[in-house]
Amino acid sequence: MPELPEVEVVRRGLERWVAGRTVTEVEVLHPRAVRRHPAGGADFAARLTGQRFEVARRRGKYLWLPLAESGTSVLGHLGMSGQLLVQPEGAADEKHLRIRIRFDDSAGTELRFVDQRTFGGLSLHDQTPAGLPDVIGHIARDPLDPEFDDAAFQSALRLRRTTVKRALLDQSLISGVGNIYADEALWRSRLHYDRPTATLTRPRSAELLGHIRDVMNAALAVGGTSFDSLYVNVNGESGYFDRSLDAYGREDEPCRRCGTPMRRRAWMNRSSYFCPRCQRPPRPTV
DNA sequence: AGGGTCACCTGTCGGC
DNA sequence: TGCCGACAGGTGACCC
Incomplete structure (x- = not known):
């Protein structure tokens, strides 16, 4: 879902279905999906486990899930073919499933990052004082941002x-x-x-x-x-x-x-x- | 420094 | 059928 409207649709879905949930398990199934996380997939999984997602935010085509009380967030970009899906636990794996995130609650769903072309991915970053993941400082505000000048x-x-x-x-x-x-x-x-x-x-x-x-x-x-x-x-x-x-x-x-x-x-x-x-x-x- | 090109992937479609 | 090239919503490393 590449451009702003499509990414915003995904952000709203995350706000509704993922905000407030605590991660119990992370499976990284393809290394390219975490290539923007320099410490690698195992580190990504370890650092995310036990954290609680806050409300998803977005700038342009980037979206991120702040992790409660940690000063960090999971940054996502969908690239050309990335999807973030909230699927029932136990639903068959998608052909291009790259990352699976399980939660500690009884909602019965998990978060999946699916990406055919692997141009997209997830990564963990510190937040700047402005609340932005530090690696997207070069991204301008988007035209739907109230503070766009x-x-x-x-x-x-x-x-x-x-x-x-x-x-x-x-x-x-x-x-x-x-x-x-x-x-x-x-x-x-x-x-x-x-x-x-x-x-x-x-x-x-x-x-x-x-x-x-x-x-x-x-x-x-x-x-x-x-x-x-x-x-x-x-x-x-x-x-x-x-x-x-x-x-x-x-x-x-x-x-x-x-x-x-x-x-x-x-x-x-x-x-x-x-x-x-x-x-x-x-x-x-x- | 800033603008422009190309590689990075997997899949589908149309022409031959 | 099969093969081959063109094309697909993006980004950023690397040229000059």
Whole structure:
């Protein structure tokens, strides 16, 4: 569940089903799932056992479970294919089950980290005075954070010497935006992905930020975007926002504004979807 | 220093 | 059928 709305859906599930529970056993079934925990899987398991989870928090695409009275937290990132699932004890292991966490209560469920491509993982970190795991200090606030500074973001965006989609995907400038919501916000803003950030006016950058927020909130309201069973909440359920996408994945389909067939362009080892009429490419600079 | 490229994985899909 | 390449929602180490 990679981008902000999908991660927030997972965070809410953890808040409901995992907060307040005490860990009795941790099984690390694949070393890559704890590769961001330098001391290794055995240390991760030993240090987590006996600890009690507090309410899950999130910044951008990272989420973490603070451990009560310890000054540490379990940090999680879902990568491209990670899932955090609350499953009945005894349910058959998923094919890509990487980490299992058991609890001391009688709720009858356990927490599982399942990840096909192993780009995601869990790790244990000290918290900074601000309450953030120390290794994500470089991650900017996300646009749904009440303390996100709109004016500062707009200024920083326009000062960058890069192109607008690159900037949106830079998690140290604004976090939580990935390939889907970048394309959606750019389509709503009528901006081409290769538009130099320096050419954005203040109103255009404000409008872009507004569209990022709007599209993320709209996705969150319907449980996020799921094209397949890889992207689900902690109960294994998909979101519905794929039906509302205007740009992402719509190659050759008519633009919902002007009817022109949408295009896909290879871009940074991935794809950008855009309307060639509504989102004109920037004039080549000399 | 900051921007841009590529590797890291496993799986699916479409073309031949 | 099978093989092969393209592609998939992300990140950060490493270039220049």
